[in-house]
Amino acid sequence: MKVVLGGYQKKWFLPEIAEKIKDVFLLLTYHCHLPLFYLQPMEPLKEMFGRAYYVKLAQAVSTVYNPFPVKTFLAEVCEPLATMSLNERMRHTSVVLQKHLPAQYQKTIGILNEVIPLMPGGYTNLVFPDYVSQFGTHDFKTSLKALHYFTRFGSSEFAIRTFLKMDFDRTIQEMYRWSEDENEHVRRLSSEGSRPRLPWSFKLDAVIQNPRHTQPILENLKQDESLYVRKSVANHINDFSKDSPDFVVKLVKSWDTAHPLTAWIVKRGCRSLFKQGDKKSLAAFNYTKDVQVAIANFKVTPKTVTIGGVLSFDFEITSHKKSTQKLMVDYRIHYVKKNGSLSPKVFKLKEIDLATGKSIHISKKQRFQDFTTRKHAAGKHRLEIMVNGEVVKSVAFQVRD
DSSP states (O other): OEEEETTEEEEOOHHHHHHHHHHHHHHHHHHHOOOGGGGTTOOOGGGGSSHHHHHHHHHHHHHHOTTOOHHHHHHHHHTTGGGOOHHHHHHHHHHHHHHHSOSSHHHHHHHHHHHGGGSOOSGGGGHHHHHHHHHOTTOHHHHHHHHHHHTTTSOOTTHHHHHHHHOHHHHHHHHHHHTTOSSHHHHHHHHHTTOTTOTTSOOOHHHHHOGGGTHHHHHHHTTOSOHHHHHHHHHHHHHHHHHOHHHHHHHHHHSOTTSHHHHHHHHHHTHHHHHTTOHHHHHHTTOOSSOOEEEEEEEEEOSEEETTOEEEEEEEEEEOSSSOEEEEEEEEEEEEOTTSOEEEEEEEEEEEEEOTTOEEEEEEEEEOOOBTTBOOOOEEEEEEEEETTEEEEEEEEEEEO
């Protein structure tokens, strides 16, 4: 799958896109104060940029800037919408706005500063920072100040990357100052906007090659009280783990994981390393290195699962070590792809401190349901039980149409 944003094209795996879609929903619920269930039966996201939105936008702009040609703007901005995607509509909005706002950039930013509080909060407010990224690269000071302000009403995470690409050192220094801002949206922007592999955007090669560029930002945010901010910091660290796992381990070892907020960030940030069974990251969280357990009464039913059906499994795990073991119990399914190759996926089961001789019973059900974004294939699959990254039990089972 390809995602296009800001003129850059990037291939993304579905889990990364799904993670970003979650962030979009969080953005909507956070700024619009809507319970998530209101969003479940919603129209396609692109319909947020529909005629009703543009009427509100035109009215708000004309309230601040009287010469704004409301009818002409509405005709031009709405005419091609049917053939446009979500992000194409956003960019189109910026272009048409620029055509009808003053030629003096600073004057236009002053107008937009007054307009944005008049608009409903949420994803559509990304138009304002997008305008800055398209028409403000010649005026760094004014543009960065605008992004600092606009992010409070939506997010400037995509727009700021244009400036990081244009002048990395100057922009990252400003973002470091943002990490100390009193506003949580600004602090979150300092982390989210500088993520090396932000979904729906281009990679920041400078940060991928040297993660120390953004480390000072993360240091300022490692005990942030805002969950909105902490989630971004964790995702930032998870991005690092894909290219610089040793750096991640060294970083988290230097942090005080006894602090609950820092521990939350580190644990979530190391999730990909944990799933891979990375010994260094597991050791950083004091998960037992020399695991001594026994698996008993392991049952898997049925032996053959029909697509759309459910696989059930349960087992007992017993500790045979003389001291208490800190265990992370996961399971991995090797899915058969249409071409016959296997695609492993790790799922969480249990985290527990298990004393010597003690046992715990674990059961789980896994549905083999087809979705638009994921199709199952018939064939021989494999289920593995993993403890602290090591496979301790494995069994094959069949999936059929």
